[in-house]
Amino acid sequence: MRTLAWSALAAFLIDQLSKYLVIHQMELWRIRAVDVLPPVLNFRYGENRGINFGLFSDAPDASRWVLIGLAVVICIAVLIWVRRHDLGLWPHVGAGLLIGGALANVLDRLIYGYVLDFLNMSCCGINNPFVFNIADVFIFGGAILLIFLAPDPKEKAKKGQ
Template sequence: MRLIFWAGFWTFLLDQATKYIVVHQLDLITRQQIDVVPPFLTFQMAWNRGVNFGLGAGFDMRWVLIGIALAISVAVLVWLQRTGGTPKIHIAAGLLIGGALGNVVDRVLYGAVADFINMSWYGFDNPYAFNVADVAIFAGALGLAFLPDGRPPASKPKRA
């Protein structure tokens, strides 16, 4: 469980630090867009009040989404407490939990998640922005879904 804590702690810290630096220190709130390596990487201010890609942003879902993020984080911890898991699974859980808590802090402080990373390509103008927490949540969820958990596979019952 210690590995989950540290992976989550560093993920949360990296997420909050990057948001503070880009949004406040580089004043993205006022500037709205900073070309870093155009068109590949642009910092573009977006306040996400909904879920992925802003779905549900028209509804006041702030506290519901905070509750869901906290419930999922607790459920993952309880699940791994009961089943164990490999170090890779614990890192994946830490990424997911750290990212979820990073976005929870945004929702509590700002009422929305601060998204700012926009990646496009020549001929493809991506309208969406994301943040470090979003990447960590995605990577953690993939890890929890697809990494082997370290338990031997269950044997199939033999036919008579």
């Protein structure tokens, strides 16, 4: 569980620090766009009031609290699941990344009323209109680690028979 806690803390702090540096220190909130390594990496200011890719962003403000509650419930469920199963090192890292990223986005919703996004990546003639943040990368990466590296409990049950 210590690995999970450290992974969650690292994901949370890295995301919040990146948002502070890019959005506030570089004043991306004001200038709106910075081409870092065009077209592969650009900073574009975004306020995500919905879920992934801005879906449901025009929903009423009450949806913000629903999304916060849902994120917290998912974090608790992942934590309970990890505590009940012997998963090993990398699934614990994955769970920590997922939880830390989700809680970083929850903090954004609590402070700003939306999630701050700033990363935009395009390639090979495809112009990607969407923005995301480091927490989103940690959530996705953590979920991938859990999906592909967590042992199958059915396999353990078969071996025990």
